[in-house]
Each structure stands twice: as C-alpha cells, then as structure tokens.
Amino acid sequence: MHMRTLESLFLNNRSWAERREKAEPGYFRRLAKIQRPDYLWIGCSDSRVPANEIVGLDPGELFVHRNVANVVVHTDLNCLSVIEFAVKRLGVKHIIVCGHYGCGGVRAAMQKGSYGLADNWLRHIKDVYQDHRSELDRLRDRAEREDRLCAHNVRAQVLNVCATSSVQDAWKRGQSLAIHGWIYDIHDGLLKDLGLQVSSKAQLDKILERR
Secondary structure (H helix, E strand, O other): OHHHHHHHHHHHHHHHHHHHHHHOOOHHHHHHHOOOOOEEEEEEOOOOOOHHHHHOOOOOOEEEEEEOOOOOOOOOHHHHHHHHHHHHHOOOOEEEEEEEOOOHHHHHHOOOOOOOOHHHHHHHHHHHHHHOHHHHHOOOOHHHHHHHHHHHHHHHHHHHHHHOHHHHHHHHOOOOOEEEEEEEEOOOOEEEEEEEEEOOHHHHHHHHHHO
C-alpha cells in the first residue's frame, strides 16, 4: 500500500513536468539557470496552505520558509539563514509573514495540554497570547479567540522579522525592503492584509513607540 502510494507521487510528478514543459517549452531549462524572486514568504507548515498556489506564482517567483504557526524566533538559525539569503543574496523586495485561521499550532498554544517537544516551540505563541490576554479572554467564542490570536501572532512575527540583523542591515544600506503581515482564510481561500507594513527602521520605531 505504502509503495503504491509513493509511486503515485512520482507518477504525479512526471505528469506535472510533462504538462509544464508542453505548455512552456524550455521552462525547466530556463528555471534552472537563475532564481530571482521578489518575495520571501514565511508561512505555516499546514498542508492546506500552499504558498505558491495561494498567490498564483510559479516556481522561482516566491522564496518560501515554513514552520509550525509561522513563528520567527531570534535563535532559529534555520529561519534567520533563510531571511539572510533572501535579503542579501536574492535581493527580495518584500517579506510576507502569512498566518492562517484555524491554525493548529495556535489552537494548541491556547490549550493546557502537553504536546511534548512541541511545547518549547508553542511557548513563543503562548507569549503572544499573554501579551493580549485581557482582550482575548473577553471573547466568548473559542473560534473567534483562536482567529484573533492567529492575527496577533502574525503581527508579532512581523516585528520579529523587522528586528533581525538581516533586515536592519538592509535598511541601513538603503535597500528597498518591506515587511507585510497577512492572514489566509482556509474557509474561502482568500488572503487578508492585516494592515501592518514596515519598510524602514524609522517606521518600525514609531510602531514600537505606540505599543
């Protein structure tokens, strides 16, 4: 059963590659030569949130990093290395932090149970919850609380991206770079701009002053 299932993935891949090459002869040859995306997408690992498809971009047009609940931690060398490479080597112009409603990581962070090793990762989202606890606890509907925390988590991670040395150095160099906070609704497939866009250290400082 497992072998047949995995074999089907290879068959799917072959069919996809053939369709792609037929639609655009030489597509893979051109794609292999260069990678120049304008965007870095930092999203959730959830299988229902396929980054390229959501925004209608082809391979090569979107640099992607995904983890549970789209968290940006200053000790996560994986995420920091992706940001550094995207900003300094690829010269992306936009970094999009995109969460999604119905996020299992956010839901788990709001519960009292233990998830083993994942508890250490979820701690970062629990910290966001504590920052907004008075607001969230007033919401009686659990789904509404979870969705609100999903949005707060995106905003927190946008600020974390802005605080990275890679982004700070880019702004010092005068590099055009904007950080955006979006959220994806898995119920209708639509993106929502959370209204948080930061494109300079001065703008970041003003946002932090208002917090």
